[in-house]
Amino acid sequence: MRTTAPCRVLYSRDRETEVWRALDETESQVVTIEFLLSNDGATRESFLAAGRRMAAVERPAVMKVAAIHDDPNATFIVYQHLVHVPVPLDWLKPKDEPAPVATAAVMTPPAPPTAPVAPPAPAMPAVLLTPPPPTFIVPAEAAEPAPSAAVEDESIESRDHGLVALSDLLRAREFSQIDVALVKEAALELGTVILTTVREVDYAALGARGLEIAATVVALVASVISRRSEISLPTPHLAIPTPHLTIPRPHAAEERAPKSPKSPKAPKVQKIREPRVASVKAERAPRGPSRLHIRWRRVLFRGACLAIIATTVAVMPSEAWPIVASDLSVVGAQALTVGGELAGQAVTVGGQVADQATKIGGSLKTEIEQRVASGSGSQAPLKKPTWDVPPLSEYGASLDSKAPDPSARPDATVDWVVALRNTGSAGWYRGIDGAQASLALADGTSAGIQSTDFVGPGQVGWFVVKLHAPTKPGTYDIALLPRIDGRGALKDLGIKAKLTVTAP
Incomplete structure (x- = not known):
């Protein structure tokens, strides 16, 4: 293994192993190196056997083993990542700057002050790979990137590199490959893009366009209000029935005849009352359409909402619409996929529940029949044994x-x-x-x-x-x-x- 800089980064550590991140200069990609810290022979054999078993597996979802090294100085395994991991900017060196080549072992990484003292990291001798032999750069502890002029002057391609790598890792569900440096790089690129977009927006033109649209809406509403009296509504045609009144005629005064003597009163006869008949009320004529009532507050509120929507549509750049449409299509496809999976699982669970219910029902039926047979004095049919019955x-x-x-x-x-x-x-x-x-x-x-x-x-x-x-x-x-x-x-x-x- 060759190193071109005295820098290193420690990814993780436990009692027996350490995991480092390094740069393969031949393939220009980041690899993972797992060192064995224990000197026990049984532990070393188990570590190497696990590496050989993993190297024999050829599956797209399993990390490939690039090299296995074992000597008295160091024992480690080199892994290739399934998803491309971006190279940190401080690992890259200009081509015109000659890099010192060191064939000796790398310095032992210092242990963190808060953690217990761990055994020193083994040296990293030359790795024997198939030609051409890959060379790795073991970078030092990655410090937080400070904003500088060099970062602001990077090309758009390098800024998009962190976002693309983070997106690939999320889609491949390789969450273990996401580290703090990658997240910071992606956040820095996203913030740069947002800041650039915000700076490019012409707020004066945007405000003028919004005021123009708002003025147009207000003028339209004012015109409708001013012509309110000119709005002609159809006159409803109502058929009102003419009331029919019967006025009794006045009777002329007649001369009264002399009163005749009173006859004896006849016995009273009880009158038979006739059953009352419920009177049926006549239905009222339907009312005609009333005068049109306009709710001006609702009209003004909806007009303002339409103005805001129109302003947003006018201001949003045309390049954003394809992105929004693609995101919506992706979300819809994912929703359909999840719905299909849930439906399949529901059908499977339903079938299993039905089978279990059938089995339980059959066993209950058999037991009930046996209970009834034993209670009534009759015997249930005997079952054939599943084992060899003794003589x-x-x-x-x-x-x-x-x-x-x-x-x-x-x-x-x-x-x-x-x-x-x-x-x-x-x-x-x-x-x-x-x-x-x-x-x-x-x-x-x-x-x-x-x-x-x-x-x-x-x-x-x-x-x-x-x-x-x-x-x-x-x-x-x-x-x-x-x-x-x-x-x-x-x-x-x-x-x-x-x-x-x-x-x-």
């Missing part, structure tokens, strides 16, 4: 306890509880063909199965036996035989239920 010789049982002898009415059903202990080497599994324990009658009819899902060797299983009473009263001895459903009968334990049938 019948490994099953065994003994009587542990039983309930008192039952009694019932004729032709009724009564429950009787029996407890059996598993004395074999195989467990009992409820609902599994060839592994379920049950009690059967003498004719082979199943009278009851194990109440728990599993009974291991040495454990006690409980059986609820359904006994059906005969139609005649008396005492009956009902024998129960243990068996393994799907395998065969077990040893007879002499289990008998003495059922007493009482008269109703």
Whole structure:
């Protein structure tokens, strides 16, 4: 490795490694160098193995390994960036200024005063690469760029370089490559562009144009107000119905005849009132259109808004419209992409929820059917085992306890509880063909199965036996035989239920 300046920059540091930024003079690009600080042999082998594995990976999203160096003086790996990183201005040197060439190691970077003292950085010997061998410049600690005349006299191409690089890093999502120097450079370029644009604006012409537009709007509004009386509105045609009045005629005064004697009063007859009929009011004639009312405050406010909008459109340069349109198109495309992704995720999640609901519903249905079957005395169909069921010789049982002898009415059903202990080497599994324990009658009819899902060797299983009473009263001895459903009968334990049938 050759260095052309005694400057350096330390990117990051931990207990075992240091990451530096350097300039590859052959390719004119910034590279990253990771140094190993530990002298442990196992750590060095692990560090080199990781570098070789990364060098063997050829993917566009993985950083390429430019060189791997290992000797007693230093061990480091050189990486190439996926996105072009701009070269800081203080790293570049004029072509006419001869740069001193140093083949020795670079000075050890000083540790920060606030951090704990770290071991010195290893020397950087010559890197063996495929010809032509790249040379790197390891720059010093980058200080904050001070504004100077040289920065203001840079070309537009160099000023746009930081913004372009920052935009490329953001689009590639390489946030780890964004450092303080790049952000400061981009901010300086953006501030320079804004300052130049602001200085180029002719505020006098802009103000004159705005006043001219405002005066035109005010004159237009004043003209409308002055001609308010000249505005002719159509006269509404209203059909008013003529009222019809009936005036009673006056009666002439007539001579009164002498009063006749009063006749006896007739008995009063109660009058029958006629039902009242609801009077229907006549509908009023629709009102004609009223006089036009103009809201002058709203007219003035909207006119001022239009004037401001027109002023903005007139002042904005024509070069800005394509930029605004392209930004809006990019934002719209991103919104459509995000919407499509969200829709796809929603469909996927909906399908998964539907599948889970179907599975849960099926399991609940099966369990409910089993519960109903066990409660009604019938047995659910046995399932085939998913493992190799042991032979019948490994099953065994003994009587542990039983309930008192039952009694019932004729032709009724009564429950009787029996407890059996598993004395074999195989467990009992409820609902599994060839592994379920049950009690059967003498004719082979199943009278009851194990109440728990599993009974291991040495454990006690409980059986609820359904006994059906005969139609005649008396005492009956009902024998129960243990068996393994799907395998065969077990040893007879002499289990008998003495059922007493009482008269109703």
